[in-house]
Amino acid sequence: MRIGHGYDVHRLVPDRKLVLCGVEIPCEKGLLGHSDADVAVHALMDALLGAAVLGDIGRLFPDTDPGFSGISSLTLLDSVMELLLSRGFSVGNADITVVAQWPKLSGYIDEMRSVLARHLRVSPDRVNVKATTEEGLGQVSTQGIAAHAVVLLEEKRNKAVNL
Ligand code: MG
Numbered sequence: 001m002r003i004g005h006g007y008d009v010h011r012l013v014p015d016r017k018l019v020l021c022g023v024e025i026p027c028e029k030g031l032l033g034h035s036d037a038d039v040a041v042h043a044l045m046d047a048l049l050g051a052a053v054l055g056d057i058g059r060l061f062p063d064t065d066p067g068f069s070g071i072s073s074l075t076l077l078d079s080v081m082e083l084l085l086s087r088g089f090s091v092g093n094a095d096i097t098v099v100a101q102w103p104k105l106s107g108y109i110d111e112m113r114s115v116l117a118r119h120l121r122v123s124p125d126r127v128n129v130k131a132t133t134e135e136g137l138g139q140v141s142t143q144g145i146a147a148h149a150v151v152l153l154e155e156k157r158n159k160a161v162n163l
Contacts, residue, residue, distance in 0.1 A: 001092060002153040004051025006043035011144040020098060020105065020145070021112030021129055022074045022119070027103045031145060034063035038073035040098050040129070043147040044116065045073075045080045051153040052089055077119045084153065085121075092152035093126040099138065099146040105131035 012018075016030025019038045031037035045057045054060075060083075061068050061076055068076070084090075094116065098105060109129050117124040134141040 002051040002053075002089070002155060004047040004049070004151050004153065006046030006048075006050060006149040006151075007146070008039045008042040008046065009140055009144055009146040010037045010039045010042075018103070019073070020108070020147075021096065022072075022077075022115035023108050023111050025103060025105070025108055035061075035068055035071045035073050035076065039145050040096055040112075040147040040149070041073035041077055041116075043149040044094060044096060044151070045077055047094070047149040047151040048080050048084060048091070048153070051151055052084055052087060054083065054087075074115070074119055081119065081121060088156035089153045091120045091122050091126065092154045093122075093128070094120060094149060094151045095128045096130065097148045098129070098131045099134060099141045099148070100131060101133050101136060101138070101141045 010031035010033050012029040013032045014029055016032060018025045018027040018030040019036045021040045022038065031039055042057060049056055112129045113124045113127045117127045120127060140146045
């Protein structure tokens with residue numbers, strides 16, 4: 001088994017859609033970024049790549065590439081999963097924490113879990129999504145949204161003996 005951690009932050013700005021864990025959330029502001037800026041999926045991809053020792057999303061999907069402009073982060077997640085599956089990895093479980101002062105996310109958690117599970121190719125009972133504020137004390141969570149992700153990958157046994 002392999003463990004990986006990912007962390008990301010994006011700034012909240014007017015006139016952008018807010019997409020978190022692949023779910024569009026009604027909000028007067030959205031996250032700024034080259035893609036759809038889904039900060040939670042970005043953290044999740046970095047955790048997956050970290051566990052597989054395959055670098056990070058900045059290396060895989062550089063923001064200097066116009067091909068990734070406005071792209072759904074779920075499409076990028078599908079590419080990451082293809083890469084992992086081709087290397088003999090599958091997802092054991094994933095745990096994501098979204099750090100946001102607002103909006104309130106509790107009503108969207110189940111849909112987020114089910115969207116992510118489909119893209120991770122596991123059942124929703126292997127994907128946990130939590131949301132927390134920082135009690136108004138965090139500089140990041142009042143001006144943007146942050147996300148942490150931890151994943152466990154399972155690796156086919158015969159991959160390890162070729163070292
Ligand atoms: Mg990002």
